[in-house]
Amino acid sequence: MNPLFWLNAQARDGIVSGAALAVAVERFGLSWAEAELLALENGLLPARYQRNQKMLSTAEQLRLARSRVAVIGCGGLGGYVLEELARLGVGHLVAVDPDVFEEHNLNRQLLATPALLGTAKVEAAVARLGVVNPAVTVLPAPEAFSVANGAVLLAGCALAVDALDSIPVRLELAAVCAGLEIPLVHGAIAGWYGQVTTQFPGDTTLxxxxxxxxxxxxxxxxxxxxxxxxxxxxxxxxxxxVLLGRGTPLRRRTLVIDLLEMEFVERLD
Known part of the structure; x- marks a missing residue:
């Protein structure tokens, strides 16, 4: 019996359970990523993505599984971004951050726990996401992003996510993305306030x-x-x-957020 035959035999209404995928992984020597890709490539939706089904097709779920995204910064913003993309089913994530967890991170950083103080943030990301979704490949890069290493870190990525807290490095990231001709999803936070925008090649929003x-x-x-x-x-x-080419991204406009007054304002760039 081959793994596809097994998965087809176990599927119900086009959905294959995690238990069936686990057997395929064990019996046929597949990785979780290989097992999920095999299912998706043959029109079977892993059950973990069942609640995506009403908004994403199986073909779109496959596209996410084949995608590679870099998250620059694995702290307050980056930890949440990494986990949400892993749960969504983005198959390859590059986690970039040179820092370790400190006590002041505990109030807001999803990956931070008292037991992990002193642990590299990218190491925590690999461990956490391996539990959350073992079909996602997380590539840790425990180094500071710069124009010198940016092209290597972003190689093969469909886009990058800005989860930085340094304006000069953020601008370097924007420049590297422009050179590679890939989009950049930008987010920034401070107190009650935040902003989000997406910069496409040729734009100068940041x-x-x-x-x-x-x-x-x-x-x-x-x-x-x-x-x-x-x-x-x-x-x-x-x-x-952006990965799926769906909807209207925040291109040449920035969503400015004021949670104290609960106001969301769109600023045209």
């Missing part, structure tokens, strides 16, 4: 929005638990739309 100063105003205004969760979710939605 360069027009920022001057080359140090960190943003996050260190002045702080960050609670909910601001990064919200902004990261909006970034994940933008990633999904």
């Amino acid at each position: 360069a027009d929005s920022y001057t080359r100063s140090g960190t943003g105003i996050e260190k002045e205004l702080g960050n609670p638990s909910f601001t990064p969760a919200l902004v990261a979710s909006l970034e994940a939605a933008e990633v999904c739309k």
